[in-house]
Amino acid sequence: MLKILVTGATGNVGREVIRLLLSQDCNVCAAVRNPNSAKQILGSNIQSVPFDFTKPDTFERAFLQVNKLFLVRPPALNNVRKQIAPVLNAAKLAGVEHIVFLSILGAERNPFVPHSKIERYINQLGIKATFLRASFFMQNLNTTHREDIKARGELLMPAGNGKTSFIDVRDIAAVAVRTLIEDGHQEKAYPLTGAEALTYYEVADIFTSVLGKSIRYNPSLLKFVRQMRSSGLPMDFVLIMIAIYTTARLGLAGNITSDTQQLLNRSPLTIRQYVEDYRQFWL
Ligand SMILES: NC(=O)c1ccc[n+]([C@@H]2O[C@H](COP(=O)([O-])OP(=O)(O)OC[C@H]3O[C@@H](n4cnc5c(N)ncnc54)[C@H](OP(=O)(O)O)[C@@H]3O)[C@@H](O)[C@H]2O)c1
Incomplete structure (x- = not known):
């Protein structure tokens, strides 16, 4: 049976990938730093293996008999050569046949972002791969920005009047699972966005309408810092x-692609749906 190892399994995208893979005909294993806390997040029936990007002695056991890898770069790990490449070398050595990598929209145009370096390194190693180049996650609003929204009724980010083509991580995970399970996605790169691009003024209006309390957008850079x-x-x-929100402010984050829709055979989730589903985070 196909064995799939999921990194970032306790994070936004990885935990959804795990949840969806559990209903597929495969052997799914979560690569986690702390198996006990992972069980609390993922459920006690999930198979896990100790794994840390910064601890090479965890690699051999984690990659044992693994056919496919869902790769998430932890946001704090920016040194690709020191912190990610050794993991990819171990995957190659263990015979991993296919990597689905959570990349970032525009990685092909920006050689300096770590995602771009990782894509190039995977290609250099000759491991077949699928790059999911994702747009800005809706779920940043219930993680990084949760307290601003909940406690102060404020969307605080220096994005001016620029539009963002937000994507729900549940859609990214659904695409990831399809590309892991189905043939035909190797050596492909998919730019994944939602179906609409909105300004944060429009997002604040949706929050206000769904939560039934006033949420304002504040684009002040100083207050943000x-x-x-x-x-x-x-x-x-x-x-x-700041760099990410400046991209939005300059009007460079609003591109919409049809890949998510095509890969899911349905419309991507909307921001309104996301706020309805996650409303308890801000109440
Ligand atoms: N946010 C966005 O809008 C956006 C858009 C496009 C792409 N991305 C990319 O998506 C990735 C983040 O995905 P995410 O939001 O799903 O992740 P996340 O929620 O930030 O979670 C990070 C995951 O990495 C694990 N981790 C951290 N350090 C580790 C280490 N040393 N060894 C092993 N595991 C470690 C964490 O596990 P623990 O439970 O052990 O902490 C956790 O499961 C980043 O590469 C980011 O650049 C983000």
Whole structure:
């Protein structure tokens, strides 16, 4: 039976991938740093193996008899040569046949982002791969921005009046599972977006209407930096977020593709649907 190893299994996308793979005819294994806390998140019936990108002694056991790998780069690991390449070398050595990698929209045009370096390294190793180049996650709004929305009724991000083609991680996971299970997706790269591009003013209106309380959009860069720093986020992470929101402000994050729709045979989830499904996060 096909054995699929899922990294980032306790994260936004990975946990959905695990959930969906459990109903497929395959052997799914979560590669996790802490099997006990992973069980609490993923359920006690999930098979897991200890794995840490920064601990090479965990690689051999994790990749034992693995056919396919769902690869998530943990956001804190930016040094591809030191922190990701050794994992890919181990995957190659273990005979992994196919990697589905969670990449980022536009990776092919920006050689400096880690995702682009990872894509190139996978190709260099000659492992067959599918690159899922995802747009901005809706779920950033119930993780990174949750407290701003919940406690202060504010969407605080320096994105000006630019539009973003948000995607729901549940759709990314559904695409990931299809590309892992089905033939025909090797050596392909899919740019994945939602079906609509919205400004944060429009997103705030949707929050207000669904939650039944006023949520305002505040595009102040200064307040954004102060707020992120006071919530304990490191400066390099804040700078990356500023770069991402500047892309949106400049009108470069609003492109919509049809790949998600084609791969799922249905419309991608909308922001309104997402806010309805996740409403308890902000109440
Ligand atoms: N956010 C966006 O809008 C967006 C858009 C496109 C692409 N992306 C990319 O998506 C990726 C993040 O995906 P996500 O949001 O699903 O992840 P996430 O929720 O940030 O979770 C990170 C995962 O990585 C695991 N992890 C952290 N350090 C690890 C280590 N040293 N060894 C093994 N596992 C480790 C964490 O496990 P623990 O439980 O052990 O902490 C967790 O499962 C990033 O590469 C990001 O650039 C994000």
